[in-house]
Amino acid sequence: MISFLLYLLLAVFIGLLYHGIHRKVIARIQTRPGPPVWQEFLHTLKFSFKQTWIPMTASQLMFVAIVVIMIAIWVGGLYVLLTGGSLLILFAIFLLHKITEHGLGLSSGSPYGKFGAIRSVISAASEIPLFATVGAIYMVTGSLMISDITAYEAANGPLLLSVIALPMAIAMYVIVLSKVPYNPFGIIEAKEIVSGNKTEHFGVWRAGLETGFAIKTFVLLAAFVTLFIGALPLWLLLIAMLIVLLTMSFICALTPMLSPYDAVTIQALIIGFVVVYVVIAGVIL
């Protein structure tokens, strides 16, 4: 139980560090020096020290509560993952995250925030079905409990090496990719709408959001590794998560931000591909 609290603190630390490494790798690929890897710590600290208030146009309660909720849902997500809980609950937490993203943009009253909020709904239309395809893991493992899935992998080898489960790994990979900073699907915080749904959350509120996003990155990367490679010792889990993140850094560095239409279309095509594959595999099995 105390270990969960330590894991929570570790998740914040590792999440921020990995965000920094992600930025550094993107910069090096683009032949820029880039910020130091601890930049996201400085970033979060900087925001936390800033003067902070609530914009006049904002819904005061919503503006503050959404930051608290953003951290809270991923604390719950971390617990579900660490205790080998249901994949459906993790799916529900991801759903809540999309709703929170939407609320984040709407709470400020800023037009940029509202655009970000609307785009979060658009992206939800493709990201949530994408996550649902991971439910096809049930076909292979016979369970949606993370503990059962890791037990299956311990007996039969990683799902990543299974031809049947590979499309689900791709779907989950796209989900995680669409949640890391600077990703090609990140239409809700595209530069043409300033910082999208985060535009008006500055100072302490932004520092709180960065803390929540750090836990989110940790949970999603750890979930990907646990679901498709298996239960690993902590040090190996962190290395595996870093390798997965580095592959995403390459994609983020080499792929421009897609337009909202293209982002949804590509994600919808992946959903279509996975669904067809699952139906065919289901018939064959």
Place this chain on the structure above:
Amino acid sequence: MTGKTKALMVLSGLICPASAILAAAGAIDAIVMVAALVIFFPLFVISTFLTWKASDHEGDYPFIGY
């Protein structure tokens, strides 16, 4: 505002480790500990940041961590 924020920081900062210790000792269920952490950890983070942020009455001061 600052007094209430500090009180919240101390309260939530005590509840988080206390719930983990009580759960480890078997005094409370794990689900109660998680509920406490889900509610109070975010409050601890935000109240801590609000406690040490720059004053609203004076000019902003630069972050010297760089």
